[in-house]
Amino acid sequence: MITHVSIxxxxxxxxxxxxxxxxxVLGFEEHTDITLADGSYRxxxxxxxxxxxxxVHLTLPGPPLSPELxxxxxxxxxxGGLFGLGLGVDDCRKTYEELRSKGVEFLQEPAERPYGVEAVARDNSGNWLVLVERKEFSPADFT
Incomplete structure (x- = not known):
């Protein structure tokens, strides 16, 4: 039985x-950083x-992917077209200001949505980071 997402x-x-x-910038912590002895993989x-x-595994596009892929x-x-992470925040507008002051590029300023307040940024590799301050919602909120 699957118990949770771990990576x-x-x-x-x-x-x-x-x-x-x-x-x-984002406040994460290092978990693991290992390079194989022959330097072929990190x-x-x-x-x-x-x-x-x-x-969150930070990896370069490469093997086992084909060179073309x-x-x-x-x-x-x-x-800048890859999805990255959805990040829960307690105050989207405040987090937006904090990250902007650290030089984070935003594609979308905080905006009200049926499910909360959302802003969209990019990490330093161009991946989307969606910041969401969630609120209770129902399917009817989308009509």
């Missing part, structure tokens, strides 16, 4: 720069202190 992966352009972004994960059971992901990164 999710995000394609990044540079593991060190992304690790610093997730830790220094396993790097971060976690948020309020949700330590979920690791890895290149497709790199192009999508350059275009």
């Amino acid at each position: 999710t992966s995000v394609f990044v352009k540079d593991i060190d720069a992304s690790k610093a972004f997730y830790i220094d 396993w790097c994960t971060v976690k948020h202190p309020s949700q330590p059971e979920l690791e 890895a290149e497709t992901f790199r192009r999508a990164q350059d275009e």
Whole structure:
């Protein structure tokens, strides 16, 4: 029986720069950072202190993906078209201001939605980060 989600992966352009972004800008913590002895592969994960059971794997597009598929992901990164993470926040407008002051690029300022207040940013690899301050809603709120 599945009990929970324990890891999710995000394609990044540079593991060190992304690790610093997730830790220094977003407030995550390092979990694991291991490079195989031959230097052929690096396993790097971060976690948020309020949700330590979920690791975010920061990885480069590459093997075991085919070279063509890895290149497709790199192009999508350059275009800023990859989804990254949905991040729950307690105050979307305040978090928006804090992250903007740290240089985070936003695609969408905080806006009221039927499910709460939402803002959309990009991480330093172009992945979308959707910040949501949730509120109770029902399907009728969408009509």
